[in-house]
Each structure stands twice: as C-alpha cells, then as structure tokens.
Amino acid sequence: MVLNKINPEDILKEESMGVIYFKKMYFGIEAELVMTNSHLYLEADDCGVMRRGILAFLPFLKKKLQKIVLIFNLPFTEILSVRQGKYGANPNILVITNKEGLEYRIAVKNYAEWEHARLQILKN
Secondary structure (H helix, E strand, C coil): CCHHHCCHHHEEEEECCCCEEEEECCEEEEEEEEEECCEEEEEEEEEEEEECCCCCCCHHHEEEEEEEEEEEEEEHHHEEEEEEEEECCEEEEEEEEECCCCEEEEECCCHHHHHHHHHHHHHC
C-alpha cells in the first residue's frame, strides 16, 4: 500500500519474489523490500486466520484474512547496522538493526547485491 506511493524513479533496488520477513524465529511471511536513496521499506502480506463457531477447529470453517502491513520505513540515518545473517543453510539473510535496537531478519535472493546497493548510497 505505502510502496505504491513511492515514485518509481526513486527506487534503486526492489525485490518481492522470495523475500521472507522473519516475524519470529520460526515464522516467516512473504514481503517486499524496497530501497530508495534515503529509505529502506519493508511491506508484508500479513495473513491471519479467523475461526468461527463451536466447531472452529474444523478446517472448512476457517476464513483467511489478508492485509498488507508496512513493517518498517527506515531512513538510512536510523539504521545502526546491516549485516549478513544465516537461517539454516541459507546465508542470504539481511539483518538490519535500527538505533532503537530492534532487529529485522529478511531473507533475500542475494545478500551481496543489497549490501552493494547500500554501500553505493553511503558513498554519495
């Protein structure tokens, strides 16, 4: 939703296919990661399940709820550190820590590409 409002000319790097935001250690949700020359945005499809009635444990009585949620809109000045993490055998985990100490773990296709794009911005 918020990402639709970003001017396409301002987007330096964008990835949506295969991006997973690890909300908790063993719970990941599909997301879209966008880098502009001043901000890093992460937007995710937050799927929940609502169950109805006394027989709510039956699978056919559940209704999926899906909404787009902005996880963060971080200006580069608010990012304390970015490092490569690991999740199982996957070494392409972008670990971002903001100045408040909150850590975001995001699986991307190629960590090196994101790090290179970030370093190019910092040079300018």
